[in-house]
Amino acid sequence: MVVNKLGRDIPQEYADQFGVFEGELENIKDYQESTRTIKPAKPRDEKLVGSIREAIEKTGLKDGMTISFHHHFREGDYVMNMVMDEIAKMGFKNLSIAPSSIANVHEPLIEHIKNGVVTNITSSGLRDKLGAAISEGIMENPVVIRSHGGRARAIARGDVHIDVAFLGAPSSDEYGNANGTKGKAVCGSLGYAMVDAKYADQVVIITDTLVPYPNTPISIPQTDVDYVVVVDEIGDPKGIAKGATRFTKNPKELLIAEYAAKVITNSPYYKEGFSFQTGTGGASLAVTRFMREAMKKDGITASFALGGITNAMVELLEEGLVEKIIDVQDFDHPSALSIDRNAGKHYEIDANMYASPLSKGSMVNRLDTCILSALEVDTDFNVNVMTGSDGVIRGASGGHCDTAFA
Structure with a gap:
């Protein structure tokens, strides 16, 4: 065993593989950025292929490789299940998956794990039946949980090397220019997918809305894309707001939110x-509503709102109470539409710029206040966002530790 800085025993094999916690700033050092293998496109090459299976075949996917997905569709995502089902039918085994997060809708992964298709997972979170199944021990290898900033750091530094990224995009042209603000299944920012596209050896864009070239605005550029696949549906936009994202009428949560807003408005940061940034839980979303009233009363304007964006933040922008929105993902359909409607004030950024501790300066470094939900908090303010009191995985690291330290 190896003892980390918090006094916890870490098995030697995992300490050797992943390292141990030595302090918040201990590993913020100069590093060599990850490299990737580029397969150049010749002038007459076509990127548009006829099916997910054909795209998988063209990437040369092999047993033991690492593939990735993004979670911008949240509970409305169809892409991961479509791709994994096809991969399983093709007989691949021993794959590592590195999605930016895993939602309840990805329950079919349980069978892929049991069948040996998936043997390693790294993600920011696990939920519902999949989280319970992994907690019960269906995987031989440990799941690696990284925060959103930690995932961006790991990919950029090469700790996680993505062989093929399968990225759902609400719209794309035939050459791979993609965005999340046009199409049938608008999800808004593609901030997590942008990191995968930049560092993966090969990138497959999966879309249900093919538009004429060149597709703008460009979130993921053609220079990062190898293949484009058109399917009937990539996701349900209504699912973006399901799960963790909810407005509350619970009196207890509203009281917590009111107290949190008072803490902020009585702090030296409120000027x-x-x-500021808010999370997706009922209480943290309600804080935005209380903050709105205080800001109107006090005549105070925020310079920017950061992180996962909700319609409550968009309303602050459009009321003039927030000058800019800096957006790495959208938690509801109205905020996804705002990027296009409020172009110039509502900016899309990638996860590296959002929160990577190894970037040349992430946005969380400039953050004054942050309101996030938690599963448990003890009297010394240690926060647990991953497991219930029964030890079962049912949450996500998300941007918690990234923003909390900043």
């Missing part, structure tokens, strides 16, 4: 030009 003209302050910045």
Whole structure:
């Protein structure tokens, strides 16, 4: 066993493989950025292929490789299940998956794990039946949980090397220019997918809305894309707001939110030009509503709102209470539409710029206040966002530790 800085025993094999916690700033050092294998496109090459199976075949996917997905569709995502079902039918085994997060809708992964298709997972979170199944021990190898900033760091530094990224995009042209603001299944920012596209050896864009070339605005550029597949549906936009994202009428949660807002408004950070971020839980979303009333009363404007964006933040922008929105993902359909409607004030960024501790300066470094939900908090303010009191995995690291330290 190896003892980390918090006094916890870490098995030697995992300490050797992943390292141990030595302090928040201990590993923020100069590093060599990850490299990837590029297969150049010749002038007459076509990227558009006829099916997910054909795209998988063209990438040369092999047993033991690492593939990735993004979670911008949240509970409305169809892409991961479609791709994994096809991969299983083709007989692949021993794959590692590195999605930016895993939702309840990805329950079919349980069978892929039991059948040996998936043997390793790294993600920011696990939920519902999949989280319970993994907690019960269906995987031989440990799941590696990384925060959103930690995942971006790991990919950029090469700790996680993605062989093939399968990225759902609400719209794309035939050459791979993709965005999340046009199409049938608008999800808004593609901030997590952008990191995968930049560092994966090969990138497959899966879309249900093919548009004429060139597709703009460009979130993922053609220079990062190898293949484009058109399917009937990539996701249900209504599913973006399901699960963790919810507005509350619970009196207890509303009281917590009111107290949290009072803590902020009575702090030295609450002044003209302050910045803030809120999470997706009922209480943390309600804080935004209380903050709105305080800001109107006090005549205070925020310089920017950061992180996962909700319609409550968009309303602050459009009321002039927030000058800019910096957006790595959208938690509801109205905020996804705002990027296009409020172009110039509502900016899409990738996860590296959002929260990577090894970037040349992430947005969380400039954040004044942050309101996030938690499963448990003890009297010393240690926060647990991953497991219930029964030890079962049912949450996500998300941007918690990234924003909390900043």
